[in-house]
Amino acid sequence: GNSVTQMEGPVTLSEEAFLTINCTYTATGYPSLFWYVQYPGEGLQLLLKATKADDKGSNKGFEATYRKETTSFHLEKGSVQVSDSAVYFCALSAGDYKLSFGAGTTVTVRA
Amino acid sequence: DTGVSQDPRHKITKRGQNVTFRCDPISEHNRLYWYRQTLGQGPEFLTYFQNEAQLEKSRLLSDRFSAERPKGSFSTLEIQRTEQGDSAMYLCASSLGSGGINEQFFGPGTRLTVL
Numbered sequence: 001g002n003s004v005t006q007m008e009g010p011v012t013l014s015e016e017a018f019l020t021i022n023c024t025y026t027a028t029g030y031p032s033l034f035w036y037v038q039y040p041g042e043g044l045q046l047l048l049k050a051t052k053a054d055d056k057g058s059n060k061g062f063e064a065t066y067r068k069e070t071t072s073f074h075l076e077k078g079s080v081q082v083s084d085s086a087v088y089f090c091a092l093s094a095g096d097y098k099l100s101f102g103a104g105t106t107v108t109v110r111a
Numbered sequence: 112d113t114g115v116s117q118d119p120r121h122k123i124t125k126r127g128q129n130v131t132f133r134c135d136p137i138s139e140h141n142r143l144y145w146y147r148q149t150l151g152q153g154p155e156f157l158t159y160f161q162n163e164a165q166l167e168k169s170r171l172l173s174d175r176f177s178a179e180r181p182k183g184s185f186s187t188l189e190i191q192r193t194e195q196g197d198s199a200m201y202l203c204a205s206s207l208g209s210g211g212i213n214e215q216f217f218g219p220g221t222r223l224t225v226l
Contacts, residue, residue: 004153036217043115044154044202044217089153097208098144098167099215101153 002027006090006102013080013109021075021105023064023090031094033057033066033073036101038087047075047088080109113137115218117203123224124193131189132221136205143186144215145178146202147171154202160186161208193225 007022025031035047035057048057053068064075073090090102116135124130136143141162146154157176159167162183172178175193180186190197200222204215 043219044204046214046216049214091153097142097206098156098159099146099154099204100156103151103153 002031002092002094002100004090004092004100004102006088007105008103010106010108013107015082015109015111016079017109019075019077019080019084019107021088021090021107023073023075023102025071025073025090025092027071027092027094027100029094030068031092033064034091034093034099035062035064035073035075036089036091038089038104040086044089080107082109082111085109115203115205115216117201117218117221119221120219121222121224123226125226126195127192129189129191130193130223131187132201132203132223134186134188134203134205134218136185136203137207137216140205140207140216141183142206142208143180144204144206145186145188146204148200148202148220149198157188157201190223193223195225198223198225 003026032051034049036044037047048059050057050066055066062077085108087104087106089104091099118133143160145157148154158178160180175191178188200220202220204217206215
């Protein structure tokens with residue numbers, strides 16, 4: 001079946017530090033890949049997406065590249081801010097419409 | 112703001128009681144999904160509607176759970192004879208099903224606590 005494995009947290013960083021959250025997946029076919037973010041007290045929001053190999057999704061300074069050869073979709077940001085403190089979820093959709101999520105990574109950015 | 116809305120936001124009930132949650136999707140979206148999220152985990156798929164038709168149900172959805180989407184608009188999720196293990200956040204999402212990327216928009220969730 002389809003599954004997503006992402007880096008366990010929590011992750012604590014200082015402002016302006018570099019952030020990487022690892023995500024690998026198992027899927028049949030060619031899935032679409034997503035990163036969702038959940039800010040404190042809010043619902044899940046789509047952060048970025050990629051639909052085919054070598055696509056790079058980007059938004060709000062975050063980037064992730066769809067790597068078919070390593071079945072990975074790692075999330076990166078070069079300089080985090082306190083406002084980036086949230087729970088980040090990697091997810092995939094493999095043509096059957098439902099999303100399969102990783103367990104989530106809690107990121108805390110200190111001023 | 113015309114995003115996905117869910118009601119109620121919080122529900123506390125006693126074991127054995129029935130509960131019903133409502134989801135109002137984004138108006139032009141024909142697909143609607145229910146997920147369940149327990150503490151420290153990612154959301155898990157429960158069921159999916161295209162218009163009023165329920166097209167897929169997860170094995171997580173026991174016979175105590177039933178979902179409907181009359182007229183292809185809002186949806187309800189009912190849990191009968193609640194158990195403590197049903198305590199979770201229930202999330203609703205919707206998407207525009209026109210092929211291509213399955214970009215789902217999520218509501219704020221209903222947090223259920225079963226005492």
